[in-house]
Amino acid sequence: MRVVRAIGVAVAAMLAMPAWGQPLGSRTFDCVIEPQQVVKLASQATGLISRLDVERGDRVVRGQVLGTLSDEVERANLALARARATNDHDIAAQQARLAYLQRKYGRASTLATGNLVSRNTSEEAEAEMRVAENQLRLAVLNREVAQLEVAQAEALLRQRALVSPVDGVVMEKLLRVGEFRHDQSPVFTLAQVDPLRVEVFLPAALHGQVRAGMAAEVAPELPGVAPVAALVAVVDPVMDAASGTFGVRLTLPNPGGALPAGIRCAVRFAGEGR
Numbered sequence: 001m002r003v004v005r006a007i008g009v010a011v012a013a014m015l016a017m018p019a020w021g022q023p024l025g026s027r028t029f030d031c032v033i034e035p036q037q038v039v040k041l042a043s044q045a046t047g048l049i050s051r052l053d054v055e056r057g058d059r060v061v062r063g064q065v066l067g068t069l070s071d072e073v074e075r076a077n078l079a080l081a082r083a084r085a086t087n088d089h090d091i092a093a094q095q096a097r098l099a100y101l102q103r104k105y106g107r108a109s110t111l112a113t114g115n116l117v118s119r120n121t122s123e124e125a126e127a128e129m130r131v132a133e134n135q136l137r138l139a140v141l142n143r144e145v146a147q148l149e150v151a152q153a154e155a156l157l158r159q160r161a162l163v164s165p166v167d168g169v170v171m172e173k174l175l176r177v178g179e180f181r182h183d184q185s186p187v188f189t190l191a192q193v194d195p196l197r198v199e200v201f202l203p204a205a206l207h208g209q210v211r212a213g214m215a216a217e218v219a220p221e222l223p224g225v226a227p228v229a230a231l232v233a234v235v236d237p238v239m240d241a242a243s244g245t246f247g248v249r250l251t252l253p254n255p256g257g258a259l260p261a262g263i264r265c266a267v268r269f270a271g272e273g274r
Contacts, residue, residue: 024209024210027268028266028267028268029202030265030266031198031199031200031218031250031264031265031266032198032199032200032262032264032265033196033220033252033259033260033261033262033263033264033265034196034197034199034261034262035191035192035193035196035197035261036192036193036194036195036196036197036251037166037192038189038190038191039165039166039168039190039191040186040189041066041162041186041187041188041189041190042162042181042185042187043069043159043160043162043181043187044159045069045156045160046069046180046181046182047069047070047160047181048069048178048180048181049067049068049175049178049179049180049181049187050068050070050177051067051068051177052066052067052162052173052176052187053066053067054066054067054170054173054188055170055173056170056171056172056173057169057170058169058170059170059257060164060168060170060190061164061167062164062166062167064163064164066162066163066164066170066187067162067187068160068161068162069161069162069181070160071160074156074160078150078153078154078156078157080153081149081150081152081153082150082153084146085143085147085149085150087143087146088143090143091136091139091143093139094132094135094136094139097132097135098133098135098136101125101129101132102129104125104129105122105126105129107125108121108122108124108125108126109122109125109126162188166190166192167192167194168190168191168192168193168194169190169193169257170188170190171188171189171190171191173187173188174186174187174188174189175187191261193254193257193260193261194253194257195251195252195254196251196252196259197249197250197251197252198230198249198250198251198252198265199248199249200247200248200267201245201246201247201248202246202247203244203245204239204245207239207246209269210232210248210269211232212232212233212234212235213231213232214231214232214269214270215231215232215269215270216231216250216267216268216269217229217230217268217270218230218250218252218265218267219265219266220259220263220264220265221263221264222259222260222263225259228252228253228259229253230250230251230252230253230267231250232249232250232269233249233250234247234248234249235248236248
């Protein structure tokens, strides 16, 4: 009788065993497919929006200009800086003056050696030559400063542009042409959809069985869409005590943006992590 009772307790314990007691590769877990990142796009500058080139749902590429703030003043400042940076007349004039004073000093020095002119005359010619040398250096320095002003003006003009930092899609268009963009107002919301990220929460008992680099198969909850391969990117080292779970993030390639983000899925792990 005691043996029968022991067997019954053992069977009951097996039936009550939680699902995480099963092998990892034989189970599927609920997950969510999300964009790799969502970006609130703004510019470094504030001002009126003068042009917007994309709409909600449009695809964008990294580095693409999606619109601009009003930039008439910045363009005028850039044109002025370029005019100053390309103006060589002052340098040419100082070079000609220096060449003349060098010849003058050469003659005065020769004549002073033969006592044909006073030493003061030679020294005055030398002083004039030295002043001209410094004026030429100043003219060259002014041109270099003007070239730096060109770079500064170009940087200020670039700040008026709205440039996409990612390849993705436009999720939201938050402002319109003619509206004022202030410090706290983004203009677009962009989503990077290649690759996608898959978020899943696993029972704490599986910690250590899932590792970065492990292969997985993700089945999106979309009719007619076959499961796709993914790789484990992040395994959270900190558990959630309230739920007894830990988070895992997978990277899911999505060339051409074939899969939409924001859908539920099921994931099955397979293979060994590194």
